[in-house]
Amino acid sequence: MNPAVADLPARRERSTAEWQAADAAHYLHPFTDFKSLANKGSRVITRADNLYLWDSDGHKIFDAMSGLWCVNVGYGQQALVDAATAQLKELPFYNSFFQTATPPAIELAELLAEVSPESFQHVFFSGSGSEGNDTVVRMVRRYWDLHGQPQRQILISRHNAYHGSTMAGASLGGMSDMHAQGGLPIPGIAHIQQPFWFAHGRSMSREDFGLVAAGWLEKKILELGPQNVAAFIGEPVQGAGGVIIPPSTYWPEVQRICDRYGILLVADEVICGFGRTGNWWGSETLGFRPDLMTFAKGVTSGYIPLGGVMVGERVARTLIDQGGDFNHGYTYSGHPVACAVGLANIRLIQREGLVERVRTDTGPYLAELFASLADHPLVGEAQTLGLMGALQLVRDKSSGTLFDPSLAVGMVCRGHCFGNGLIMRAVGDRMIIAPPLVITRGQIDELGQLIRRCLDLTLTDLRTRGWL
Numbered sequence: 001m002n003p004a005v006a007d008l009p010a011r012r013e014r015s016t017a018e019w020q021a022a023d024a025a026h027y028l029h030p031f032t033d034f035k036s037l038a039n040k041g042s043r044v045i046t047r048a049d050n051l052y053l054w055d056s057d058g059h060k061i062f063d064a065m066s067g068l069w070c071v072n073v074g075y076g077q078q079a080l081v082d083a084a085t086a087q088l089k090e091l092p093f094y095n096s097f098f099q100t101a102t103p104p105a106i107e108l109a110e111l112l113a114e115v116s117p118e119s120f121q122h123v124f125f126s127g128s129g130s131e132g133n134d135t136v137v138r139m140v141r142r143y144w145d146l147h148g149q150p151q152r153q154i155l156i157s158r159h160n161a162y163h164g165s166t167m168a169g170a171s172l173g174g175m176s177d178m179h180a181q182g183g184l185p186i187p188g189i190a191h192i193q194q195p196f197w198f199a200h201g202r203s204m205s206r207e208d209f210g211l212v213a214a215g216w217l218e219k220k221i222l223e224l225g226p227q228n229v230a231a232f233i234g235e236p237v238q239g240a241g242g243v244i245i246p247p248s249t250y251w252p253e254v255q256r257i258c259d260r261y262g263i264l265l266v267a268d269e270v271i272c273g274f275g276r277t278g279n280w281w282g283s284e285t286l287g288f289r290p291d292l293m294t295f296a297k298g299v300t301s302g303y304i305p306l307g308g309v310m311v312g313e314r315v316a317r318t319l320i321d322q323g324g325d326f327n328h329g330y331t332y333s334g335h336p337v338a339c340a341v342g343l344a345n346i347r348l349i350q351r352e353g354l355v356e357r358v359r360t361d362t363g364p365y366l367a368e369l370f371a372s373l374a375d376h377p378l379v380g381e382a383q384t385l386g387l388m389g390a391l392q393l394v395r396d397k398s399s400g401t402l403f404d405p406s407l408a409v410g411m412v413c414r415g416h417c418f419g420n421g422l423i424m425r426a427v428g429d430r431m432i433i434a435p436p437l438v439i440t441r442g443q444i445d446e447l448g449q450l451i452r453r454c455l456d457l458t459l460t461d462l463r464t465r466g467w468l
């Protein structure tokens, strides 16, 4: 070993209080009220294996969120560690800017084409999902420039969508709290309502509502002028927005509308990609054929940052055949270590048959569990698709009446989950999960027991507070 490395001090073991003090003194966390976290103290996660995390007090936690929707193969996969280690030794970095490339980036591009629908033969790498969506904005505008329609600038997205936190990503996203800071959205982005049946469509059947919600896209296109619209972007299933699973009629109708006006269709597959919905891509499960697909997270199971855009033939042919320089890219586009981990990750998913397992075994089994949780007095709607699930908490089950949002009932439930060793997220009053794809039937049973216990504790708590 390099003597300089041997001399490095090992990481100092610290108590939770010491970690929290140092954290509060120096570390600004994403999407966080810094002052309130500093007063409360972070939960410090120190290690992980399979589906489980341990915190600095030694508590074991069932991670039903796969880190942040990304650890698809679960924690502790030696093949990914070995791939990173070998690549770090051989070639830790080289760029792809000046007519150079590295073997892992080339091989990963090849493998991504293999696991994608036939029309996707090319990829543009980024370092994250947000950067991937910045690439999308630049790429679709470049596409229309090359087609002699530079006025086609506008990308249409949806309220309550999440497309990242860069200027373009946050603008494409439909989170009002994000738009409220920093002068967003940037020009050339328009939003329509989301296809959220429970919130916006309960007066009609899901299928009818799906067509109505897709119709909002057509209405917006006509309002803006089809000649000005570059693309429509959406997550096949909205993740951060609360696992909003659209009616089956929605995406095929969106496809028809985009085709009708020649508008590019972009699937943000950052959460849905790499097996989450039971196919390699969420758009395959939801029945549409995008022109571009943004990915990140599951491409490396979160072991190392990597993202990108799968570029379908329609756009690729234009960029390649008529293009000239595309003046866009990141230092870490095609980072060799990240790509080596991506390769090991995808090969592992293939070898273990995880995508098929989600589609034919664990996905349907999770659906059965959620169907059984639907009888709980707090649950107004229980939905899953593959290994994503949402429980809508309601004040009155028979009428589906929601709680007053200011009570933040979802956070009460989340508190009980945390206290009982379960990470389940709250988005408003929707409790959501997206466990690693390696989850077994036995672990789904374990998850079911934990969720039911936390729902029961929440019910008792709400009654004690007089909120029910």
Ligand code: PXG
Pocket: 068, 128, 129, 130, 131, 133, 162, 163, 164, 165, 169, 235, 239, 240, 241, 268, 269, 270, 271, 296, 297, 307
């Ligand atoms: N698109 C989608 C669909 C995402 O879910 C991004 C883009 C941005 O990716 P990066 O790698 O730039 O973060 C995401 C990220 C949440 C939460 O609260 C979700 C994400 C990120 C942070 C929090 O569920 N998704």
